[in-house]
Amino acid sequence: MKSLVLEEKMKLSLRDFPIEKEEVLGPHDVRIKLHTVGICGSDVHYYTHGGIGVFQVKAPMILGHEASGIVIEKGSAVTGLEPGDRVCMEPGIPDPLSRATRLGLYNVDPAVRFWATPPVHGVLRPTVVHPAAFTFKIPDNVSFAEAAMVEPLAVGVHAATKAQVKPGDIALVIGAGPIGLVTALSALAAGCARVFVSDVDDTKLELAASLGAVTPINVARQDLVQEIHKATDGWGVEIVFECSGSPKAAEGVFDPLCPAGRVVFIGSQTHDIHYSVGKAMVREARVEHVFRYAHVFPRCVAMLASGAIDVRPLITRKFAFDDSVEAFEIAASAPKGEVKMQIELPQ
């Protein structure tokens, strides 16, 4: 069976790939048959640009890191997972002995090996060997498609955790892409009374508005700060989540923020940006950054299982594995209204 291989920038192929046979099952590992893999903005960026910052594709690499599947084999020391278990996987494997990992900060371990980040292969392929410690069982009422959403959802849950959401907080999420929407869902689940979501795409904003106590703001025709002030008696929002990655949006994060508010930067910025320390200072703003996530996969699974979070409206399109090259071409064209596209592997 084939893998989806990024040969080089703008060149994808579905072909046999030797890594499959080379992977050895260690005592603490499980072998997983992949079921569903979501297409992430980073996968698309590797495809269209051949790299992201210091991570450049120098040899053929399998794409995909948002995945769910079924355990088909377990290592001799694995407890708690059995062949046949339905699972989702955390795609970053840190060095267990590193200082960052020992401090519990494993996501910022400089040695972390993350799927589909060169030179590490992703999982748009038949099977993968993965540490059991980063493999999470999903209950029967959570589908493989939802389970493959746990990875992006984890970013939102980590951001809401960093923001220390309190019941009744009002938040603004800048950007209604997949990460913006999972952040809005996480903020609501964490206790926000209302979440404003800003974007320029009406279809995505409509979807955002359907997710709960969400007020959409189209910044192409509405003034963001004015709208926020109108709705909060001029006070501002307690939390701003920057999910757009737009330098201009990121520079303005303090304008809609209330005194002693919190800002979480989530969207990645290719270049340095400017922000006003003066505006942050007069508000005594707290600024946080997130890099992926840590310790939140079990929480995400629990919220999907209980219904506290429903990610299903975010999955807007599914492709068969045989059509995955086409799926990436479509994803690269950034079609309006599409949020999360997923690929289903043959079972």
Ligand SMILES: [Zn+2]
């Ligand atoms: Zn992702």
